[in-house]
Amino acid sequence: MNQASPISPMPDKDWWRGAVIYQIYPRSYQDSNADGIGDLRGITARLPHIASLGADAIWISPFFTSPMKDFGYDVSDYCDVDPIFGTLDDFDLLIAESHRLGIRVMIDLVLSHTSDLHPWFVESRSSLTNPKADWYVWADPAPDGTPPTNWLSIFGGSAWQWDTRRLQYFLHNFLTSQPDLNFHNPEVQDALLDVTRFWLQKGVDGFRLDTINFYFHDKHLRHNPALAPELRNAQTAPAVNPYNHQEHLYDKSQPENLEFLKRFRAVLDEYPAITAVGEVGDSQRGLEIAGEYTSGGDKVHMCYAFEFLAPDALTPVFVKATQEKFQRVAPEGWACWAFSNHDVMRHISRWGSNVHDVAGYAKLLSALLMTLRGSVCIYQGEELGLPEADLAFEDLQDPYGIQFWPNYKGRDGCRTPMVWEKAAPNGGFSLVKPWLPVPANHLDLAADAENGEPSSILNQYRQFLAFRRRHPAFAKGEIEFLEAGNEVLSFTRMHGNEVLLCIFNISEHSVVAALPEGSWETLDGHGFQSEQNERNISLSAWGAWFARRT
Structure with missing residues (x-):
C-alpha cells in the first residue's frame, strides 16, 4: 500500500x-x-x-x-x-x-x-443604522412591493426575501436562511x-x-x-x-x-x-x-x-x-x-x-x-x-x-x-x-x-x-491530444525528458487504435487488457494503455 x-x-x-x-x-x-x-x-x-x-x-x-x-x-x-x-x-x-x-x-x-442565525446577520437585520447594517445585501422593494431585481435562487424562487424588521429585502442565492454577505463593504x-x-x-x-x-x-x-x-x-x-x-x-x-x-x-x-x-x-x-x-x-x-x-x-x-x-x-x-x-x-x-x-x-x-x-x-x-x-x-x-x-x-x-x-x-x-x-x-x-x-x-x-506518483508528467506535465473520436481518446503527457502516451477506449466493445510515430515502451497496465503490434494497439472494452517514449 x-x-x-x-x-x-x-x-x-x-x-x-x-x-x-x-x-x-x-x-x-x-x-x-x-x-x-x-x-x-x-x-x-x-x-x-x-x-x-x-x-x-x-x-x-x-x-x-x-x-x-x-x-x-x-x-x-x-x-x-x-x-x-x-x-x-x-x-x-x-x-x-x-x-x-x-x-x-x-x-x-x-x-x-452565512446562516440567518449568525450574530452578524442578527445584528444586521435589527435596524437600518446598526454597525453591521451594511454587512449583508439589503435593498428596498420595487415601487409595487416586489423584489428589487428578477434574480433567482438556486434553491428555487426569488433570490430576495422580505424582512419585517427592516422592511427591506435581503439577498439569498441559496436558502432563505442563507443571507448573502455584502462584499462591497x-x-x-x-x-x-x-x-x-x-x-x-x-x-x-x-x-x-x-x-x-x-x-x-x-x-x-x-x-x-x-x-x-x-x-x-x-x-x-x-x-x-x-x-x-x-x-x-x-x-x-x-x-x-x-x-x-x-x-x-x-x-x-x-x-x-x-x-x-x-x-x-x-x-x-x-x-x-x-x-x-x-x-x-x-x-x-x-x-x-x-x-x-x-x-x-x-x-x-x-x-x-x-x-x-x-x-x-x-x-x-x-x-x-x-x-x-x-x-x-x-x-x-x-x-x-x-x-x-x-x-x-x-x-x-x-x-x-x-x-x-x-x-x-x-x-x-x-x-x-x-x-x-x-x-x-x-x-x-x-x-x-x-x-x-x-x-x-x-x-x-x-x-x-x-x-x-x-x-x-x-x-x-x-x-x-x-x-x-x-x-x-x-x-x-x-x-x-x-x-x-x-x-x-x-x-x-x-x-x-x-x-x-511515479511519473511526474501526470501531475506536472503538459498535455497534447492526438485523437478524440467516437470511442478512442489518446494524448501525451510531457515533463522534462519524459513523454507518456495514454490511450483510452471509452466504449463497451474492443477497439483498435493507431499508435503515433516513435518507439514506445509499455508501462504497467494496472489490470487493463491490450495487445500491441508495431503500429496499433488493441484495447478491450473500457480499456486503456500507457507507454513511455524511448
Whole structure:
C-alpha cells in the first residue's frame, strides 16, 4: 500500500499542482460516538484508509457551528466546530494525525453567505443604522412591493426575501436562511480574512472555497437577461429549476471579485505552502472564470468548473474540448478536476446507467481522471465504485430534493454513509441508525470486501495513484491530444525528458487504435487488457494503455 512521509517543516510550496485531494463529507464518513452522524474523531480513525489510497490531501466539507438547514453550508460561527462533529481539540488531533501520515488538510470555507442565525446577520437585520447594517445585501422593494431585481435562487424562487424588521429585502442565492454577505463593504472582507487566518493558525494546509464566483453582486442591482432556451442546461442547477432560464450577468461573477481574491491570496502567502481551490458555479462561463481566478499567480491557485460534473456522459470529443478550452482561456491557470462531489449524482450512476461492466467503467474513468492535466478531487466512496443511492421521499433530508421532488431527488443520494465493513451494522459507519440509510447494494462494495480483492476498484485506485506518483508528467506535465473520436481518446503527457502516451477506449466493445510515430515502451497496465503490434494497439472494452517514449 502507498504510504506518504510525514509533512516536512519546509514543504514544497507547489505541492498542490497535480495533487490528488480526497473529499470527505463529515456527516457520512465515520460516526465515532454512536449518534448516527459522522464526526471529526471518526475521520481521524479512518485516515489510514486515505493514506493507503495515496491521496496527497483531504478536503473536509463544513464542520463549523451551524443550524444545519443546509448541513453545514449555513455557518453561524466560522471559528468553532459544531458539537455534532466534535470540538476544536478534535480538529487539532485530526490535523496532527493527518500530517503524521503525510496527508495535508484542506477545509471548506463558505464565505459568500452565512446562516440567518449568525450574530452578524442578527445584528444586521435589527435596524437600518446598526454597525453591521451594511454587512449583508439589503435593498428596498420595487415601487409595487416586489423584489428589487428578477434574480433567482438556486434553491428555487426569488433570490430576495422580505424582512419585517427592516422592511427591506435581503439577498439569498441559496436558502432563505442563507443571507448573502455584502462584499462591497471592506469590513466584511476584513472579517472573512480574519476567519481565514484563524484556520491557518490552526495548521490547515489550504481551503476549498465554496461558490467562489458568488461573492459579489452588481451594485446597481440590474436585472438578469433571459437565456435563450437552446442555451439552457442543467450544470449549475437541475433542469427542473427556473434558475436556468436566466443569463446570470449581475447576481454573481462580478469583476470586483478579482481584487478580493488578491487580498485573500496575500493572506495565504503569509504562510508556507498553502493552497486554495475555488468552486466556480456558472454554466455559460465556468472555464473562463476559472481562468481569470487562477491567472497571474496572485489569486487562487486552482479552480474547478462544472463541466465534468454535468449529466451527459463523457465522450472523447468532450474531454478534449474541455481540456483544450481551459488551456486556451487560462494559459497561466490551473484546473482541478472532479467527476463526483457532494452536490451531484455519483458519476457511476450519472454516466453509466446503461453500462453492463460497471466495475470496468469505474476503473476506466479513474484512470482517465488521474491522467488529465490538472489536480484531482476524489469524492469519498468513489474509490469503492459506489453508485447513487435511491432513497424514498420519507428518507430525504436535503431541502433541495424535497423542493423539487420527484423530478429531482436532491443530493442525499450521493451523501449516504461510507461503507467500511460488509457484515457490520450500517456498513460499519455507525452502531445506531444513521442520519441517512445505508443502501443494501453498497454493502458488497464495502472497503473490507474490496481490500482483499486484487482486482477491485479500490485496489485499482491505489495502484493508479502510485502509478501517477511515479511519473511526474501526470501531475506536472503538459498535455497534447492526438485523437478524440467516437470511442478512442489518446494524448501525451510531457515533463522534462519524459513523454507518456495514454490511450483510452471509452466504449463497451474492443477497439483498435493507431499508435503515433516513435518507439514506445509499455508501462504497467494496472489490470487493463491490450495487445500491441508495431503500429496499433488493441484495447478491450473500457480499456486503456500507457507507454513511455524511448
